[in-house]
Amino acid sequence: MMESTKVLVIGGGYAGVMAANRLTQRDDVAVTLVNPRPSFVHRVRLHQLVGGTDSAVVEYRKVLNDRVRLVVDTVARIDAAERSVALASGGAVGYDYLVYAVGSGSAGTEVPGVAEFAYPVAELEDAQRLRTILDGEPASAAVTVVGAGPAGIETAAELAEGGRAVTLLCGGVLGPYLHARGRRSVAKQLARLGVTVLDGPDTRVTAVTADTVRLADGRELPSRVTIWTAGFAVPDLAARSGLSTDAAGRLLTDETLTSVDDPRIIAAGDAAAPSDLPLRMSCQAAMPLGARAADTVLSRIAGEEPETLNQSFAAQCISLGRHTGIFQFATRSDVAVWFNVDGRMGAKLKETVCTGIVKHLSDEAGKPGGYRLHRISGGTARQRHLAAKRVDERVTAGLAV
Template identity: 45%
Template sequence: MTASHGNRSSSHGTRSSEVSSRQVVVVGAGYAGVIAANRIQAARRPGVTVTVVNPRSEFVERVRLHQHATDGTGATHALSGILDPAVRLRIASVEEITDAAVVLDDGGSLDFDVLVYAVGSRSVRGVGAEHTHTVGDLEDANRLRSRLRELTAGSSVVVVGGGLTGVETSAEIAERFPGLTVRLVSSGPVAEGLSDRGRRGVTRTLARLGVEVHAGSRMLRAEPGRVVLADGTDLASDCTIWAGAFGVPDLARRSSLPVDDAGRLRTDENLVCLGHPNVIGVGDAVAPPARVAGHIRMSCQAAIPLGAHGADTALALLGGQAPRPLSMGFASQCISLGRRAGVVQLVHADDSPRSVALGGRTAAVVKELICRSARWGVGTRGSAVRWPVSGPTPAGQPQGTSA
């Protein structure tokens, strides 16, 4: 296929007789995609060109979208200021991935020698999706912001989902709009993945902010003006927010690449796509073997080291070397509870909670520093980042140094 380039890009041109041109295409410019592109470019391999394909020219800090929805907190940054200047940026969406090219929605295509699949995740809404909002992407957060500004004192907001996204969203809205009635619906315990101490910190702060918690019953359906729970509870709702499960785009499935039941790209322990040795998967939309990634959850905390490791795998393949297997673990879970409180839950490498958890203003400061460091970490200054925690590995196998 003929490669067609747009913004900050040009045609491939004639291949040099001295240095063979190698094309690396990164699909997606979230946390995983940006750090992968910057890390590959930072290696300055002769003849290697890196092109990022993304539908927008901005990098979106998804960890701030619940804040953006309440007060317009800046959650976007120009990719031109985050990507290495030598990285090419093509503003388009990928319609299909073939054996050696990506087909774009603007009618063009890009040839590749190595492709990094970094399409990320998105909200999967429950029953009554047409009557709910989310904070899963920038457009959804913008729509929610407009709706929240329309509400008057005494209006009701129902947040469905007792995980960390739901907890952060309900706390943020309650703090920013004290005149609203905010309810949090959870099918199980709120913040179930935290330790007892961590959960107590969350529930105490939600209570202080006036959030009504309805735990132990799932949403049956959302309708205009109300939410009906499976236990028969009928909650008034002028604005319903879905903060439940996340899913992934269907690009891999559409392209006949191997996927798991959730549509995530299936890879080996090096993040190389099964049966497609020139395709590497990183971020939320990848499914490596459970022995190295069974503990990994969708998060920027995981996307950054996955992107870095994927870049290392790409460089190894370009150099004709064997890539290293993935080995990454977690250190903490950081939850914002408005702007003045939070919880930092220390965890084992497999993400199971330790007994230690910090709360209050100290945790809020730590959370903010983590958010800032995440954006810094994907940029050119963070291209040499190393993941400090090795992940769980099968007994009898040595742990590698993780990215």
């Protein structure tokens, strides 16, 4: 009887589930998924959990292939030499190949008072805790959302639509990714919902207390509930395990998503830094990266050379409450363009995307190998950046270009 190749996937988010499902294409591959929760977190709906309009949870039986063994635990350390991981519960799991898909969480705790008095929304437990806090506060209580990326905009809009008095602090521009035309549309919709938007460098938060937020220009704003969405950070598992990472802690890989330290370790999702040029943190990148990581593993098992990353983007979509939104189109290299769809149609497109994410995962669970979006040709910007990076490295090393 042929011995199975053991593949361990760390992290059961968009990238990890996609990779785990895809790996079941081969009958001689045994896939184990380690995740700290027994259910799949539909992260792009966490702002809805905060607003009370969705649970942001999907049962794994709906998105995970039956052949994937789910271990509800947390990986404490990776022992690459022994091809084993230590679990927080005290056990261990061995592997022949490992897919590192640990995702990302909240950042910004270095700002005084944030860790004690602000509420992040990057994780399921964070959003659930915040929902409980809001339920205990009157509708008139001042709510401040810090950070004007998609998470901040969506959370502010969701709460304002529910009758909350919300201030959104940008610390810079509103929706940095958006085209200027899309930014104006978002500002208009937020104003319609009653959100007070404060932008510019002077709105950077320098401290948070139990009932105030202090800004860079010295102003102090009353804030009964302060919500922190200003950036994301990755877990330090790779660094703690002695693996090479970028400055943010993402696992360094080549363009096949293979660790620069170990050909048996492949990364996907927010915690991957291929060629030290990580992609935008998003499900739009995570699922194709999960599929690419699985394909790399399957190629190595088959004794074939893995294909390199070929990532394509299309848009960024943002909910503005339950009835409006924006679908910001972009180039395949992930640069926003002038064209967008907003209003009710924008909301419908965002909902289609959210529903489609689960469908993609479910379809891959039912028919492993069917997902193809990671094979769509990407833009040329990444190739230009890689070429420029290689020239810089040669110059730094004192080599002829």
